[in-house]
Amino acid sequence: MEFYDLKSIAVSIVLVTVVTWAWSVLNEVWFRPKKLERYLRQQGLKGRPYRFMYGDIKENAMMLKEAKSKPLSISDDISPVVLPFLHKLVKDYGQNSFMWFGPVPRVTIMDPDQIKEIFTRINEFPKPKAINPISKLLATGLANYGGEKWTKHRRIINPAFHLDKLKLMLPEFYKVCSEMICKWEKLASKEGSCELDVWPYLVKLTGDVISRTAFGSNFEEGRRIFQLQTELADLTLQAIQSAYIPGSRFLPSESNKRMKELEKEIRALLMGIIKNREKAMKAGEATKNDLLGILMESNITEIRENGNNKNVGMTINDVIEECKLFYFAGQETTSVLLVWTLVLLSKHQNWQAGAREEVLRVFGHNKPNYDELNHLKIVSMILYEVLRLYPSVVMAPRAIDRETKLGNLSLPAGVEITLPIVLVHHDQELWGDDALEFKPERFLEGISKATKNQVSYFPFGWGPRICIGQNFALMEAKMALALILKNFTFELSPSYVHAPRKIFTVHPEHGAHLILKKL
Numbered sequence: 207m208e209f210y211d212l213k214s215i216a217v218s219i220v221l222v223t224v225v226t227w228a229w230s231v232l233n234e235v236w237f238r239p240k241k242l243e244r245y246l247r248q249q250g251l252k253g254r255p256y257r258f259m260y261g262d263i264k265e266n267a268m269m270l271k272e273a274k275s276k277p278l279s280i281s282d283d284i285s286p287v288v289l290p291f292l293h294k295l296v297k298d299y300g301q302n303s304f305m306w307f308g309p310v311p312r313v314t315i316m317d318p319d320q321i322k323e324i325f326t327r328i329n330e331f332p333k334p335k336a337i338n339p340i341s342k343l344l345a346t347g348l349a350n351y352g353g354e355k356w357t358k359h360r361r362i363i364n365p366a367f368h369l370d371k372l373k374l375m376l377p378e379f380y381k382v383c384s385e386m387i388c389k390w391e392k393l394a395s396k397e398g399s400c401e402l403d404v405w406p407y408l409v410k411l412t413g414d415v416i417s418r419t420a421f422g423s424n425f426e427e428g429r430r431i432f433q434l435q436t437e438l439a440d441l442t443l444q445a446i447q448s449a450y451i452p453g454s455r456f457l458p459s460e461s462n463k464r465m466k467e468l469e470k471e472i473r474a475l476l477m478g479i480i481k482n483r484e485k486a487m488k489a490g491e492a493t494k495n496d497l498l499g500i501l502m503e504s505n506i507t508e509i510r511e512n513g514n515n516k517n518v519g520m521t522i523n524d525v526i527e528e529c530k531l532f533y534f535a536g537q538e539t540t541s542v543l544l545v546w547t548l549v550l551l552s553k554h555q556n557w558q559a560g561a562r563e564e565v566l567r568v569f570g571h572n573k574p575n576y577d578e579l580n581h582l583k584i585v586s587m588i589l590y591e592v593l594r595l596y597p598s599v600v601m602a603p604r605a606i607d608r609e610t611k612l613g614n615l616s617l618p619a620g621v622e623i624t625l626p627i628v629l630v631h632h633d634q635e636l637w638g639d640d641a642l643e644f645k646p647e648r649f650l651e652g653i654s655k656a657t658k659n660q661v662s663y664f665p666f667g668w669g670p671r672i673c674i675g676q677n678f679a680l681m682e683a684k685m686a687l688a689l690i691l692k693n694f695t696f697e698l699s700p701s702y703v704h705a706p707r708k709i710f711t712v713h714p715e716h717g718a719h720l721i722l723k724k725l
Contacts, residue, residue, distance in 0.1 A: 235259050238620065239309040245618055246311060252299035254306070261306025266291040270708075274715070278704050280553050283642050285628050288600045288708040292626050305624070312603065312622045313615075316630050318660035320613045324604055324623060325661065325669035329353065334605035334622050343469045344435070344442045347531030348674065360674065362508050362520060363528060366500040367674050372681060373576045374495045378418040379685040380573055386411050386686075387693050394694075394724045401699050403717040404548055408541045408686075415682055416536040420529065422496035424479050431475050435533050438468040443709060476526045497532055501525065532675075534710075539598045540679045542711045544686055545718050546596040547589060550644050552698040552720055557646060561585050562691040569688075579684045585691075587646035589683055590653065593665035594637075595644060598711040600628040602667065627664060636662040694722045 239256045246253070254262060269290040278287060285293045292314065295303050301316040315321060324331045332352040348359045365371065386407055394400040413436075417428030441461050483502055487493065493503045502525065509519035520528070551558040561584050569578040604623040609616065617623075634641045636657075637648075648656045657663045666673035673679075690696070699719035707715040 235309050239306070239311065242311050242618060242620060246304055246313065246621070249615055251302050251304050251313060251615075253295065253304040253311070256306055256309070256311075259309060261308050261310070262291060263306070263308055266305075269294070274705075274707065278706070280549065280704050281642070281644075282704075283632055284596065284706045284712070285632055287706055288712055289626060289628055292601070292624065292629065296626075296629060307622065310620065310622055312624045313617065314624050314626060315612075316626065316633065317613065318630075318636065318662045320615075321625060321630070321664070322661040322668070323612060324625065325664070325667065325671065328356075328670050330610050331604040331606065331623065334603050343465055344439055345527065345530040345534045347527045349531060349535060356671075358508075359520065359524070359528070362504045363501060363674060365504045366497045367678060369677065371495060371500055372677055375419045375678075376574075376576060376579075376681070376685070379415060379682050380689075382411060382414045382418060383686045383689045385414075387689050390694065390722055391724060394722055399721060399723040401701070401719060401721050403719050404722075405541075405545050405714055405717040408544045408548075408718075409537070411686060412537045412541040412544070412682070413533075415540070416533055418496075419678075420497040420532050420536075421479060422494045422499065424482075427475055427479060431472055431529075432533055432537065434468050434472050434475075435530065438465060438472070439534065439710065441465050441468070472530065473526055476529050477522065480522060480525055480529075498525075498529060501528065535673075536675055536678065538711045539673075539675070540682050540686075542596070542598045542713060543589065543592060543679065543683050545714055546706075546712070547592045547683070547687060548690070548696060548720060549698070549702075549704075549714070549718055550592055550595070551588070552696055554644055555697070557584075557588060557644075558691070558695070561588055561687070562695075565688045565691045574685060574688055576681075579681060579688070582684055582688065584646070585684055585687060586680075587649040589680060589687070590649040590656075590663075591644060591646040594631045594663060595642075596706065596712055597627045597631060597665040599665075600708055600712060601626045602664075625664075630662055630664075633662070636660065693725055695725065696720045696722050 236258060239261075243253075243256050273287045273290045276287065278284070291305065295305055296314060296316070301314060304311045304313045306312070315324065329352070333350060348356065348363060351359055389407070390400075390402065393402060413432040414425075414429065417432055418425050421428040441464060445461065445465070479498065480502070483494075483498060487502065487506070493499045505520050505525070512518045551561070561582075564582060564584045568574075568581050572578075602625040604625065606617050606619055606621050606623065608619045611617075630636065632641050653663055661668055666676040666679075697720065699721050702719045703716040705715040706712050
């Protein structure tokens with residue numbers, strides 16, 4: 207009798223467990239999303255009806271694939287190509303709309319006042335957790351943290367990006383840029399001109415700059431890390447774009463094994479560099495004025511001033527993740543800014559000529575210093591306008607952990623927010639009827655005047671979480687562009703195909719084939 211009672215109890219426990227689990231899953235993929243949908247529609251938000259599990263993911267992927275086959279001219283809006291689903295969503299349902307990222311609704315926010323609130327109230331609108339854990343292999347670091355950890359890391363990293371430290375890195379910017387110019391001059395030396403895909407050169411340029419400025423004398427090791435991270439980024443992107451199956455990263459597939467090998471080698475190289483720096487600093491050697499040296503010195507100061515406990519300062523693992531982020535973000539942002547700048551200046555020869563005249567007037571044949579770079583007003587206007595038309599990152603997601611008021615909206619926990627940077631940058635209500643035109647003169651009196659003091663321009667984010675490397679990227683871009691303008695005129699090659707594609711940032715899918723002419 208007791209045996210049957212125990213068996214009955216065991217069966218009951220199993221049944222209750224299975225039913226509870228099934229209800230939990232069904233709630234997550236159906237009942238909860240439908241409840242959130244009703245809540246959003248009651249507030250006047252519009253979007254497609256929720257579809258079981260996938261939401262709008264399949265259609266989003268299909269539209270991205272279709273966008274690749276559509277021909278595009280330089281004067282066209284890139285939004286339907288880099289954010290096709292969101293572009294159509296706003297067109298069909300208006301700016302007060304939402305889409306489904308699987309079972310999670312993402313509300314589109316394009317109102318400058320609401321955008322300002324989101325960027326200001328950083329603890330109420332944190333970055334969402336990555337759905338696919340594989341993406342964490344590439345880099346985590348400051349850009350992906352929130353709360354106290356973000357505050358601590360930002361405080362420790364800040365000194366590495368102070369203006370006085372960036373000025374000390376200018377010779378490295380100049381050296382790497384000059385090496386690229388010399389290669390181009392050799393290619394053009396026989397005929398005085400050459401046709402060249404400048405994209406791979408710009409990728410190498412920005413990779414070498416970050417290698418030198420991050421690791422100084424460990425430049426060759428730094429370059430090796432960059433090569434490994436590039437391969438890891440390609441594999442990570444393939445994994446992210448495929449349908450995510452929970453636990454799939456543990457399968458012994460060739461790509462999974464290769465990603466783990468790459469991540470392990472990157473960590474080992476960075477660990478070696480960091481350990482050697484620690485030994486040198488303990489031996490009393492002067493701190494190097496590269497990003498890693500300044501970061502480590504700042505970390506030691508933080509620990510010394512606040513007590514040596516586990517919650518103070520960065521661990522070695524933290525430092526490794528920040529170095530990985532230096533590479534990925536630093537290289538990606540500047541390379542895409544430069545390539546679209548050269549493409550647009552090839553199309554708009556009047557602006558190219560005006561920028562060249564300014565460069566020659568400001569520093570002629572001298573090596574440019576910080577003050578001179580800072581006086582390149584036309585060059586700055588051009589870079590701002592390129593970032594408006596071709597922002598490196600086209601959208602910024604945010605999460606909501608508890609019911610939160612945003613303007614006239616009340617958004618429940620579990621909803622996410624999308625800030626479609628490229629759509630806001632191209633909005634005719636905010637920028638005028640000429641919003642899709644290349645007109646650097648709109649920044650003649652600065653960003654505040656161009657935006658009418660609204661948060662309608664945020665290529666590097668905005669508010670407390672604005673990109674810490676913004677000045678680094680713009681200074682590097684000014685140096686590279688100034689040296690290119692000083693030594694070459696350039697125009698689009700007949701073989702150039704305009705195909706902006708959203709990878710992690712907006713890449714030229716078929717490269718950037720230009721005709722360079724030596725001056």
